[in-house]
Amino acid sequence: MLLCGKCGKKPTNPVRYTNCGHFFCSKCVDINSKCSQCGVPFQPTEIRADHVILNLVRYCDTVADIVKENNLWDVNVETRNVSNKLPTSSQKSKLLSNLQNTTVNKITNYIPRHNGKNINKRNPKGETPLHIACIKGQKAAVESLLAAGANPNTKDNANWSPLQECINLGYYEICELLLKAGASPNTPGIENRTPLHEAVINNRIQEAKLLLEHNANRNVYDQYGKKPMDYCTSGEMQNLLDDTDSLYSTENENDLNCTLDQTLCDGKLIVYLSNVSEASEKLFANAALKHKIKSVSTYKPCVTHVIVEADNKNVTNLTYDVMLAILYGKWLLTSEWISMSLELEDIHQMELELFEVSGCPILGVPKRARENEELQNPRLFNRCYFYLALQANVVYRIGDVQLTKEQLTKLINAGDGTVLSREPNPEDIKEKEPFIPFHTARNPRHPLYRCTHYVIYAPGKDEPRVKYNMRHIRSLPLIWLIECIEKFTLVNPSFLGL
Numbered sequence: 001m002l003l004c005g006k007c008g009k010k011p012t013n014p015v016r017y018t019n020c021g022h023f024f025c026s027k028c029v030d031i032n033s034k035c036s037q038c039g040v041p042f043q044p045t046e047i048r049a050d051h052v053i054l055n056l057v058r059y060c061d062t063v064a065d066i067v068k069e070n071n072l073w074d075v076n077v078e079t080r081n082v083s084n085k086l087p088t089s090s091q092k093s094k095l096l097s098n099l100q101n102t103t104v105n106k107i108t109n110y111i112p113r114h115n116g117k118n119i120n121k122r123n124p125k126g127e128t129p130l131h132i133a134c135i136k137g138q139k140a141a142v143e144s145l146l147a148a149g150a151n152p153n154t155k156d157n158a159n160w161s162p163l164q165e166c167i168n169l170g171y172y173e174i175c176e177l178l179l180k181a182g183a184s185p186n187t188p189g190i191e192n193r194t195p196l197h198e199a200v201i202n203n204r205i206q207e208a209k210l211l212l213e214h215n216a217n218r219n220v221y222d223q224y225g226k227k228p229m230d231y232c233t234s235g236e237m238q239n240l241l242d243d244t245d246s247l248y249s250t251e252n253e254n255d256l257n258c259t260l261d262q263t264l265c266d267g268k269l270i271v272y273l274s275n276v277s278e279a280s281e282k283l284f285a286n287a288a289l290k291h292k293i294k295s296v297s298t299y300k301p302c303v304t305h306v307i308v309e310a311d312n313k314n315v316t317n318l319t320y321d322v323m324l325a326i327l328y329g330k331w332l333l334t335s336e337w338i339s340m341s342l343e344l345e346d347i348h349q350m351e352l353e354l355f356e357v358s359g360c361p362i363l364g365v366p367k368r369a370r371e372n373e374e375l376q377n378p379r380l381f382n383r384c385y386f387y388l389a390l391q392a393n394v395v396y397r398i399g400d401v402q403l404t405k406e407q408l409t410k411l412i413n414a415g416d417g418t419v420l421s422r423e424p425n426p427e428d429i430k431e432k433e434p435f436i437p438f439h440t441a442r443n444p445r446h447p448l449y450r451c452t453h454y455v456i457y458a459p460g461k462d463e464p465r466v467k468y469n470m471r472h473i474r475s476l477p478l479i480w481l482i483e484c485i486e487k488f489t490l491v492n493p494s495f496l497g498l
Contacts, residue, residue, distance in 0.1 A: 002056055003073075004028055006036040010073035011057060013180060016050040023050050047215075054182070058147075119150045126157030134162040134178070137171050142178070152183035155376060159189045167198045167207050175207055185216035187376045192223040192438050200228040205236055212240070221441035223383060224434075225449070269347075271295045272303045274321040280309070280335040287341045299324050301414075310334040314358040317400065320407055322360050323485045327380060327414035329373020332357045332366040362487050369488045378438040380488060381417025387424055389457040389464050390478070396458055398482045408456075408478075411485065424453045426473050434472065439490050448474070448490050456481050 004011045006028040013026040020040045034041050064072040120128050130150045133141035142162075146152065155161050163183040166175045179185065188194050193201075196216040199208035208228075212218065218228055218241055232238045271293055273284060284307070288295055296303060299321050306325040308316045314334065316322060325332045337355040341347045357366045372379070390396065390405045403411075409419045429452070440446045453473040457464050467475035476493060483491045 002053065002060065011053060014050045014053040014057070015047050016053070017047060023053050054180075119145060119148055120154060122154075122156070126155070128154050128156075128162075130154070130162050131156055131160075131165060134165045134171065134174055135169070137169065137174065139171075139174055139177070142174050146177060146181040152178045152181045153187060153376065155187075155189070161187050161189060161195075161376075163187070164189045164195050164198055167195045167204065167211070168202060170202070170204055170207065172206050172210065175210055179210065179214045184375060185211045185214045186220060188220075188222070188378065188438070191435075192221070192378060192441070194220055194222075194228070196220075196228045197222055197226075197231065200231045200237055200241070203234055203237055205234075205240065208237060208240055219442075221436065223436055223438065223441070225436040225441055225444065268304060269293055270300075270302055270304045271307060272299050272305070272321070273307050274299070274325075275319065276307055276309055276335050280307070280338055283335075283338045283342065287338050287347075291341060291347050293347075301328060303328075303330060305331040305333055305337075307333050307335055307337060308357060310357050315363075316357050316360045318360050318482075318486055319401065320403060320411075323401075323411055323482075324414050326360070326365060326369045326485060326488060327411060329370050329379070331370060332360070360486070365486070365488045372488075379414075379416035380439055380484065380490070381412055381415035381437075382439075383435060383437050383452060384415075384417045384490075385420055385424065385453045386412050386417055386481075387420045387422070387453075387455045389423070389455055389462070391462065394458075396478060398479055401482065408481070412481075415485070420453075423455060424473060426453075426468060426470055429453055429472050437490065446490070447492055447494065454481075 002011065003009060004014070004025045005022045006024050009025070011023065011025050014023050015026050015029055016023040017035055017040075020035050020038050022035050022037045024036065028036070029047060060072060064070070120130075122128055123132075127135075128150065130142065130145045130152065131154070133145060152162055161183065163175060163178045163185070164187075166178065185196065186194055189198075194216070196208060196211050196218060197220075198204075199211060208216075221227055229238070229241045232241065269291075271284070271288075272295065273281060276284075284293075284295070287293060299306070303325075306321060308322065310316045316332070316334075322332065324330075331352055333352065333355045334357055337350070337352075340350065340355070344350060353367075356370075359365060369380075388405055388408060390408070392405050395402050395404055396408075412419050434450055435452065436450055437448075437452060440449050440451075443449065450471050451474050455464065455468060455473070455475040456478055457475060458478050464475060469475070474493070476498065477496075480491060480493060480496055480498070483496065
C-alpha cells in the first residue's frame, strides 16, 4: 500500500527510514523516536526522501483523475463498488497515453526524454534544460521538465545546481517545486557554499525558511570555514537560523534516495571486475549477455560498479582498484550480485545496498564514500595540493598494497587533489587567500583544518631533510596518504604517532 505508515493517508513529501524500510509523510516523522510501524529505533541521519513513493503517488493521482475516482486516498471508501468504476474504452486510451508520457521511463531505467530529446543533456556551460528554465524563472517549464523526469540535482560547469540558481535569484515557487521533486538542500556548490549559504548571503528569508523545512543543514561550512549563520546581515535571518525547534534542525545529509543508483536511472551500467574468481567471471559473462551489461577490462572513471570478492564478514582487501572506487565514490559490490542478477529478469529492481561491501577493511567506508559522491559533496582531496617526494621507478609497499608514483598520482587526482611538479614554497602559500578543505571544515580543532599543501615522502634514505609542520603545509609519510583513503577522511597525523 502507498499510505503513510502513521496517519494512514496519502503520503505528503514521503520519507523512508533506512534502517527498517518503512515510509511516512514528512510531517509524521518524530525525530529521536521509533518507527511507528515496527518500533525499531532510528536516528535523524537514517531519514531519506523517498522519490520512488513520490513518483508512484503521482502516477496513482493521474490514473484516478482519468477514471474520475475522487476518493482514491480515502481508506473508508468501500471497495465493493470498484467494478462500477472501470474505465471506458476512451478512458483506457487516454490512460495509456498519459502513462506513456509520465516519468515511468525513469522507473524502468531509460534515459528521461522531453519532446524527443535527452532531458538532462548539457550545453557548453554544463547547464541542463532544467538549469536554463530555473535561471529564466520559467515555472511552467520547470514543472514540465520535472514531471518528465529531469534530474534536479545536476551541476553545471560552475558547480551550481538548479536549486542554487533559484535561491540566488529569489524564485521561491520554483525552489519549492525543486525541493518537492527531490532536490538536495545540502549540495555544496561554488566555494563549497550550500543553498542555505546562498539564501543567507542574499538575505532571502522565505527561501531560507523553505530550505530549513526541507532539512537544510545550518551547521555546514564553506571553504572559508563559515556557516550560513556567519553571513547573516539581518536580525530576522539570525532569528530564523537561531530557531532550534525546527523538525530538521539536526544535521542530516542523507536526503538523497541513495538506494536508487542515479546511474541506473540514467540507463548506464558499466561494470569493472576486480580480482574476482574465475567462476565469478564466467557467471558475469552470462549475466552481461542476459542484461546487456557493459564491462571494461581496466578501471576507468566511467565505471559505475566495481565487483570484488569479499569474505564471510563482507569485507574485501584494500587494493589499487578498491582505492580508486572509494575516491570516485562508486558502488563497490560483492560477487554475489552477479549470481543474483542471473535469477532476475530486471536487474534495475535489485536493492544494491544488499550487495555493497561493508569494509575494505574499515567498516562503513565504501558506503560513506559512495554517499559523499551521490550528495555531490567535494571529494576527499578537494582543494588539497600534494608534492610527491618519491622516485618514479620505485614500487612502494604500504601494508599489502604496492604502488608506483604514477599510481599514487592517479589516486590523488581521483580524490580531486592536485599533484605539484615542484616542491611548494611555504612563504608563497602564505600570501594566497586561505581556504579550508571540505573534509576538515567542520572541525576547527583538526590539526589539518587549514592545511592545503602536503609533501609526501617514503621513510628511509631518500627521506627529505627539511620537513614542514606548519598550519598550511605539512610533510607526511606515504602511509598517511593511504590511511586517508582507507578511512575516507583526512587522518589526524597524531593518530599515526606523527
